[in-house]
Amino acid sequence: MEQPALLEMRNITKEFPGVKALDGVSLTVRPGTVHALMGENGAGKSTLMKCLFGIYAKNAGTIVLDGKEVDFKSSKEALENGVAMVHQELNQALTRSVMDNLWLGRYPKVAGLMVSESVMRKRTREIFEELDVHVDPKAIMSTLPVSQRQMVEIAKAVSYNAKIIVFDEPTSSLTEAEVEHLFRIINMLKERGCGIIYISHKMDEILRISDEVTIMRDGQWVATRHAKDLTMEEIIKLMVGRELTNRFPPKDNKPGEVILEVEHLAGKYTRLKDASFQLRKGEVLGIAGLDGSGRTEVLENLFGAMTKESGTIRLHGKEIKNKTPREAIKNGFALLTEERRATGIFGIRDIKENTVISNLKSYLAGGFCLSDKKMKEDTDWAIQAMHIKTPSQSTQIRSLSGGNQQKVIIGRWLLTKPEVLLLDEPTRGIDVGAKYEIYQLILDLAKEGKGVIMVSSEMPELLGICDRILVMSGGVLAGEVDARNTSQEEILTLAAKYV
Amino acid sequence: GCGSKTTEQPSTSGTENTETAALNVGVFYYDYSDVYISSVRSSMDEQLKAMGVNYTNYDGAGNQAQQTDQINTAISNGANLLIVNIVETSSPDAAQNAVEAAKTAGIPIIFFNREVSDDVVNSYEKCAFVGTNAPEAGHMQGQMVGEYLLENYDTVDLNGDGVISYVMFKGQEGNAEAEARTQFGVEDANAVLTAAGKPELAYYNASATDKYLVDQGGKWSAQAANDYMATILPEYSEANGNMVELIICNNDGMAEGAVSALQGAGYNTGDGKTIPVFGVDATDSAKQLINEGKMTGTIKQDAEGMASTILNLVSSVQGGGNLMDNTSSFNVDEGVAKIRVPYATYTGE
Amino acid sequence: MCKEERTVNQETNVQEKEARVRQPWTAQRVGDILLNNALLIIMAIAVVYIAIKNPNFIKPASLINILSQTAAYLPAALGIGGCIVLTGTDLSAGRAVGITACISASLLQNAANMANKMWPQIGTLPIPVVIVLAMLIGAAIGCFNGFFVAKFKLHPFIVTLGTQLILYTVLLLYVQQGNNKGMAISNLDPSYTGFVKGSLFSIGGTPIPNYVLFAIVLTAVMWFVWNKTTFGKNMFALGSNEEAARVSGVNVFGVTVGVFALAGAMYGFTGFIEGARIGSNTANTGLNYELDAIAACVIGGVSFVGGIGKIRGIVIGVVMLRLIFVGLTMVGVPQDLQYLIKGAIILFACALDMRKYLVKK
Amino acid sequence: MCKEERTVNQETNVQEKEARVRQPWTAQRVGDILLNNALLIIMAIAVVYIAIKNPNFIKPASLINILSQTAAYLPAALGIGGCIVLTGTDLSAGRAVGITACISASLLQNAANMANKMWPQIGTLPIPVVIVLAMLIGAAIGCFNGFFVAKFKLHPFIVTLGTQLILYTVLLLYVQQGNNKGMAISNLDPSYTGFVKGSLFSIGGTPIPNYVLFAIVLTAVMWFVWNKTTFGKNMFALGSNEEAARVSGVNVFGVTVGVFALAGAMYGFTGFIEGARIGSNTANTGLNYELDAIAACVIGGVSFVGGIGKIRGIVIGVVMLRLIFVGLTMVGVPQDLQYLIKGAIILFACALDMRKYLVKK
Numbered sequence A: 001m002e003q004p005a006l007l008e009m010r011n012i013t014k015e016f017p018g019v020k021a022l023d024g025v026s027l028t029v030r031p032g033t034v035h036a037l038m039g040e041n042g043a044g045k046s047t048l049m050k051c052l053f054g055i056y057a058k059n060a061g062t063i064v065l066d067g068k069e070v071d072f073k074s075s076k077e078a079l080e081n082g083v084a085m086v087h088q089e090l091n092q093a094l095t096r097s098v099m100d101n102l103w104l105g106r107y108p109k110v111a112g113l114m115v116s117e118s119v120m121r122k123r124t125r126e127i128f129e130e131l132d133v134h135v136d137p138k139a140i141m142s143t144l145p146v147s148q149r150q151m152v153e154i155a156k157a158v159s160y161n162a163k164i165i166v167f168d169e170p171t172s173s174l175t176e177a178e179v180e181h182l183f184r185i186i187n188m189l190k191e192r193g194c195g196i197i198y199i200s201h202k203m204d205e206i207l208r209i210s211d212e213v214t215i216m217r218d219g220q221w222v223a224t225r226h227a228k229d230l231t232m233e234e235i236i237k238l239m240v241g242r243e244l245t246n247r248f249p250p251k252d253n254k255p256g257e258v259i260l261e262v263e264h265l266a267g268k269y270t271r272l273k274d275a276s277f278q279l280r281k282g283e284v285l286g287i288a289g290l291d292g293s294g295r296t297e298v299l300e301n302l303f304g305a306m307t308k309e310s311g312t313i314r315l316h317g318k319e320i321k322n323k324t325p326r327e328a329i330k331n332g333f334a335l336l337t338e339e340r341r342a343t344g345i346f347g348i349r350d351i352k353e354n355t356v357i358s359n360l361k362s363y364l365a366g367g368f369c370l371s372d373k374k375m376k377e378d379t380d381w382a383i384q385a386m387h388i389k390t391p392s393q394s395t396q397i398r399s400l401s402g403g404n405q406q407k408v409i410i411g412r413w414l415l416t417k418p419e420v421l422l423l424d425e426p427t428r429g430i431d432v433g434a435k436y437e438i439y440q441l442i443l444d445l446a447k448e449g450k451g452v453i454m455v456s457s458e459m460p461e462l463l464g465i466c467d468r469i470l471v472m473s474g475g476v477l478a479g480e481v482d483a484r485n486t487s488q489e490e491i492l493t494l495a496a497k498y499v
Numbered sequence B: 001g002c003g004s005k006t007t008e009q010p011s012t013s014g015t016e017n018t019e020t021a022a023l024n025v026g027v028f029y030y031d032y033s034d035v036y037i038s039s040v041r042s043s044m045d046e047q048l049k050a051m052g053v054n055y056t057n058y059d060g061a062g063n064q065a066q067q068t069d070q071i072n073t074a075i076s077n078g079a080n081l082l083i084v085n086i087v088e089t090s091s092p093d094a095a096q097n098a099v100e101a102a103k104t105a106g107i108p109i110i111f112f113n114r115e116v117s118d119d120v121v122n123s124y125e126k127c128a129f130v131g132t133n134a135p136e137a138g139h140m141q142g143q144m145v146g147e148y149l150l151e152n153y154d155t156v157d158l159n160g161d162g163v164i165s166y167v168m169f170k171g172q173e174g175n176a177e178a179e180a181r182t183q184f185g186v187e188d189a190n191a192v193l194t195a196a197g198k199p200e201l202a203y204y205n206a207s208a209t210d211k212y213l214v215d216q217g218g219k220w221s222a223q224a225a226n227d228y229m230a231t232i233l234p235e236y237s238e239a240n241g242n243m244v245e246l247i248i249c250n251n252d253g254m255a256e257g258a259v260s261a262l263q264g265a266g267y268n269t270g271d272g273k274t275i276p277v278f279g280v281d282a283t284d285s286a287k288q289l290i291n292e293g294k295m296t297g298t299i300k301q302d303a304e305g306m307a308s309t310i311l312n313l314v315s316s317v318q319g320g321g322n323l324m325d326n327t328s329s330f331n332v333d334e335g336v337a338k339i340r341v342p343y344a345t346y347t348g349e
Numbered sequence C, D: 001m002c003k004e005e006r007t008v009n010q011e012t013n014v015q016e017k018e019a020r021v022r023q024p025w026t027a028q029r030v031g032d033i034l035l036n037n038a039l040l041i042i043m044a045i046a047v048v049y050i051a052i053k054n055p056n057f058i059k060p061a062s063l064i065n066i067l068s069q070t071a072a073y074l075p076a077a078l079g080i081g082g083c084i085v086l087t088g089t090d091l092s093a094g095r096a097v098g099i100t101a102c103i104s105a106s107l108l109q110n111a112a113n114m115a116n117k118m119w120p121q122i123g124t125l126p127i128p129v130v131i132v133l134a135m136l137i138g139a140a141i142g143c144f145n146g147f148f149v150a151k152f153k154l155h156p157f158i159v160t161l162g163t164q165l166i167l168y169t170v171l172l173l174y175v176q177q178g179n180n181k182g183m184a185i186s187n188l189d190p191s192y193t194g195f196v197k198g199s200l201f202s203i204g205g206t207p208i209p210n211y212v213l214f215a216i217v218l219t220a221v222m223w224f225v226w227n228k229t230t231f232g233k234n235m236f237a238l239g240s241n242e243e244a245a246r247v248s249g250v251n252v253f254g255v256t257v258g259v260f261a262l263a264g265a266m267y268g269f270t271g272f273i274e275g276a277r278i279g280s281n282t283a284n285t286g287l288n289y290e291l292d293a294i295a296a297c298v299i300g301g302v303s304f305v306g307g308i309g310k311i312r313g314i315v316i317g318v319v320m321l322r323l324i325f326v327g328l329t330m331v332g333v334p335q336d337l338q339y340l341i342k343g344a345i346i347l348f349a350c351a352l353d354m355r356k357y358l359v360k361k
């Protein structure tokens, strides 16, 4: 075709105990292009990239980089040979400074053994300037918001001057403005002749940025096409293996009487300043806002995962405190948290325990002995209801793909039969097919008479399934819109009100 | 080191036939890391090997539970003679437990070094103790200290106040030897002094309730004495006019630790000022310090003698006799099977 | 709908089982099975080897000796196992055993011999009271540890190091109380020693001490707690991800304190047993018990990574250590070398076990 | 451009400083400052109190004593600090000190007295050779630890517990070698004791032992390693997030082994010093050194969380422990209580320190 390939991965196979994660997958990346990699959760995208980057050893297949066959044994080797990667899960030394993270593994030296802080600082500034990133190089990583940490990670990958840069779901924790920023960076890299592999579940991004698209399903290669020849519908069809005509299920929930009233909610140690709103039975209430506007804080304060400064919460007219998550759960609340790995999964435990953990009380026989049978039944229900892709109930959850992990946690909360379901970015990192299923679940729950509050950075999603949308800005509830007759512009205006 | 292994395992069920079977001896040391005990162990190993007896050594590591488990294990392995340096000495029960175990198996048991009560020994006809007369070391040490002081009173009394201030380092709480040495090492010295018209020794820290410093770990260790001494020295010095003028230690290990600390302050280097330091055991290294003039005296505890006395009992058993058959030449207590190996003073060659 | 679902479940189960059965016996699979059970296999080989070298090893008296020793050390290991599941450890275990041993012994002394009685005014307490008291004291120590760990987010290593020191003072002071004056606490009442060391059964003429029975009961209780109770499940969840546990409604503070308290109660029970088993209780009693207990847990696959461990593994770990202890002397390995062999086996066993958790590349 | 940048930096610095100065002195801020320096404040109060109760405490001789003791315990703490930064620990430190002390002493015995010389055939080696040897032996022990930790992903607690046992065998066997037969290794050559305990300087008439100088040099070296070298930065990154370090191309294996080896070299040096300082070296030498060293690190803010710690903190920690040891004796607190006070201070200091890292939500 047009140019010689920069990277060729041929017939890559990778097996984990009990799972064939990759089955003869091939991928060709040309210089100066963006090659998107798409597929459902668990299709094997991250695994393919980890095989390239020396994190996993492939079982079969060849990798040719710049005309030479390579097989990196470690990330160090990959980096030294011009392959850099932004990982799906943030991997940073949080107790160290931005600068220390940026140059980790390749500190500039003087006199053979001393690290030159001044060179490091200078180069950091150069890179940040070039990429227009505004982060203090000396700041300790853990004090930065997630999105800024992600930008540092991106800057780091770019700074290797690599030939191939892999972005594994880089935008899942970025704001729209930052996504635009990233795209500018990617375009710059393209101009330099880099080959870019871009993994994302966000269709619009893919269609905007990529030149070629490879689609995977169940560890197998399905198709590689030019992006300009593809439509969203086609991609979905290739990914899911069937037609998916609507991105959102029909909305047939009927909001009823008010069940939850929140007045002047404010956080003690966090930036939530003031939020008052109501939630109705059978309603899906969205929360929109820019990153750092305090959306997560609304949910976590409500749920008792953060300490409240002031404000009242009334459930069915009765005041409740929700001081701790435990109390909130007793009051019929459930919270799907934003950071799955940090606050969601019990990595080393199996699917069953991850599913039933919040609902243990209902399995007690005779008041103190847990019934294995009942736990198994409920887990099976969750696996089937959510279409969780797992070899068995006794599989460790950490070996599932991110999206499937997310489904297990949703299952965990559904089992507690909550009355008010709080969802923080419920479809983050989830493929289109599964998204549809999750939307369906949310609407079904609403139909059953539950109240759902859902934070999302994806505007179409909020507009697609919510009844009303609250807009946060600078820690304050800036306004409320009716999802049926509002526009993205109206929401963005409100979101900018207090910044 | 350890003896060769038995090929033929004697029966443990019979009570009377042990005399004729080959000996399978278990030797239980309270702690391998104890220096004096190591010297007993070397002699014992040598002599047991020379006798051609099968034996197994055990390290109690200062832990009675471990030693109890070892004794039970040895018995279940067909041991037919136990030689025990019991870990817990401050009550008779641990030793009594060992005796009960031996009794059930019908085998003789010899305690050594760490003394067990008369009742324990008398509770079983095949039980004996080989050790020293614990107070004797204290008495001899006290005597030695007193005599040394009389001869060198004015040199020792650094501040010239006519009183000798001292420190006492105790090896362990609740150990018969340690108790006796701590008590008589001072009392007898005082007796010598007062008989000569001198005032009694004065503990360096007048306000202390206990007139000794003890190794809290119960290990009679040089390190403990060293740490204490290093802490005492800056407060009690010649410049302050209250320098410690005499150091009495329950054993040589502690004495060596004290000497080393004194050396840090410029004393006991062989030339120049020497604070008299006394110990017990006469280990090689202590004897050398004494010969070099860095330490003053010690009481010889005869490790070899202790081992050969024990071996004497062992050979009686081996010959089919009773434990105490050939002990007329030894110093045996009245009414109880306890043999006392004598101490001797050592002040250099 | 529910019924329909259940049939589906059963089908999957059957399928899963079949799938397992149908797996071919490749060299890889045999190798895996061997490696995964390597510890048990090595243990078996060792037992056979020792028994051949020294037939005394498998005589009833010897087996019961091993059994008894296992029983004596098991409760503390079961307790500390929970702390390890929480990614922690407990260095105060030994001193807690020491204190409860001294207290148990001092309350169960023979009133016939007043002179040697620590608390002449108290008399000899009923045994159940003392058991409960020892376990409560242990639990209180555990609560203290758990409180600092949970409240201040301190690492258990450092908290329990602090507690260890504090308890040593308590122990030193306790043995100086009453009539005791720092001596060993002994002169135990026959009812006490009889209860612990006496026996209801015997095998091949060798009596099995009662504390073996107690250990069996405690093991069963602990198995139940770990596997069948909310507390147990919460403990594992907490050990595997504290933050996730918190938002999942686990009472993190309560479970942490609970795990340490339960461990403490186990030390208390161990103290009660050791008080009579060793018979002479001093400030040294219990010293370093935690090290063997921790080693046993880790050998048995309880991992410092947190959230991983089985009661069965702990039992195997304790047996393993006791086999080393007894077996090495039986085959005539000199005592000096035994430390080395024990250390090497700990390293080897753990390295072997860790293979399971290493994410394969 | 470089110049320009520098000015920019300076500006930011100045601005930052001004911002700090401009901050109002609210009660909150004063409270924070007090709390953040609580340990130093308490230390100061304690020093003043002790000095009033017993003026000898602040006389030169006493201060030099505290200084000397600090110097003796510092190197091991500096070594173990690195292991803690890697979220680990090192239980083998004490035995490593013991072995290197015995080896150093045995190679530096007085040849004038052959009868008491462990290796009569060897003579007295030159001091630098022995220092290097002791540090190499320590480093080898550390490599062994690091290898198991890095290769098998074992927790350092269990690896170093195993090593501790193995080293004890080595120690027991070593003291029985040559002419020594389990005796204490002493009869040290005057060149050795002179080198360690002798002094080049004195303050107020009290000589400062040489090992204080050595400790100062080692502290400077370690500060440099931790803060100015790639190795140090990699160590912190690794301790903070191993995965991040790995995917950034850090040689995880190498750094882990390096940290343990460096720690080992420090124990080796400590052994060399202690050999002469205590003067009587047995299988008991070094026992439990690791506990004080770990306690010092943690008191000084090296956190088990990993990736956090400062050399300055370790020095403060060691001084703190020595102040407790010396101070309590000087004000006449009975020995028994010292353990309690030490334990309580560990708990208190760590709880206080942890405040800084607790993220309030």
Ligand SMILES: Nc1ncnc2c1ncn2[C@@H]1O[C@H](COP(=O)(O)OP(=O)(O)OP(=O)(O)O)[C@@H](O)[C@H]1O
Pocket: A016, A017, A019, A020, A021, A039, A040, A041, A042, A043, A044, A045, A046, A047, A048, A088, A399, A400, A401, A402, A403, A404, A429, A431, C359, C360
């Ligand atoms: N370390 C592992 N051990 C076992 N199985 C694994 C491991 N890593 C991945 N897998 C399995 O490999 C498959 C592919 O996972 P991968 O993470 O590559 O999916 P993905 O396409 O990146 O999905 P997502 O979009 O959710 O990130 C999944 O079935 C997963 O369970």
Ligand SMILES: Nc1ncnc2c1ncn2[C@@H]1O[C@H](COP(=O)(O)OP(=O)(O)OP(=O)(O)O)[C@@H](O)[C@H]1O
Pocket: A143, A144, A145, A146, A147, A173, A289, A290, A291, A292, A293, A294, A295, A296, A297, A338, A425, A455, A457
């Ligand atoms: N200015 C800031 N200073 C410090 N931390 C910040 C700042 N802005 C954001 N953060 C951190 O970023 C994270 C995200 O903030 P927040 O939870 O308010 O965002 P959100 O509106 O819920 O958006 P998202 O859905 O992306 O989480 C929080 O952990 C917060 O502590």
Ligand SMILES: OC[C@H]1O[C@@H](O)[C@H](O)[C@@H](O)[C@H]1O
Pocket: B034, B035, B036, B037, B113, B114, B171, B175, B177, B220, B250, B251, B252, B253, B280, B281, B301
């Ligand atoms: O109990 C052990 C002690 O026994 C003493 O007889 C000896 O003098 C001490 O050095 C120590 O070995």
Ligand SMILES: [Mg+2]
Pocket: A045, A046, A047, A088, A168, A401, A402
């Ligand atoms: Mg992925």
Ligand SMILES: [Mg+2]
Pocket: B157, B158, B159, B160, B161, B162, B163, B164, B165, B245
């Ligand atoms: Mg005088």
